[in-house]
Amino acid sequence: MFKPVLNAAIESVLTKPDLATLALLLIIVFVSLKILNMVVGTVLWWLRLIKSVVFYGGLMGLALWMYTRGPVGASEDVGYWWGVWRGEYAHWSEQGRMARVMREQGIPAGAGRGRANW
Numbered sequence: 001m002f003k004p005v006l007n008a009a010i011e012s013v014l015t016k017p018d019l020a021t022l023a024l025l026l027i028i029v030f031v032s033l034k035i036l037n038m039v040v041g042t043v044l045w046w047l048r049l050i051k052s053v054v055f056y057g058g059l060m061g062l063a064l065w066m067y068t069r070g071p072v073g074a075s076e077d078v079g080y081w082w083g084v085w086r087g088e089y090a091h092w093s094e095q096g097r098m099a100r101v102m103r104e105q106g107i108p109a110g111a112g113r114g115r116a117n118w
Contacts, residue, residue, distance in 0.1 A: 014020065066074050 012019070065077075069077060
């Protein structure tokens with residue numbers, strides 16, 4: 001049933017080499033795009049898996065920390081680290097303010113801290 005139609009299609013391709021080259025090129029491009037699509041899908045799957053593992057691992061770590069320290073201990077830890085962060089923020093804000101003042105006054109950066117003063 002399909003043999004005459006298939007034979008006619010093969011004959012027309014074989015008698016016209018330009019058409020055969022174009023058909024082969026289209027097949028190669030199609031297969032290449034399919035392979036590229038499979039690779040992209042695989043990479044996206046791995047990225048989603050990593051994201052899920054990190055999220056649920058962090059959630060489990062947070063739950064374990066809350067379980068071992070208890071609500072009071074966890075709030076103490078959070079308060080301690082909040083204080084550390086505020087101290088660092090204040091320190092570096094002051095450093096930025098001093099650098100801005102020195103720049104406005106024309107004092108070069110690192111003045112007085114060169115090798116000559118070691």
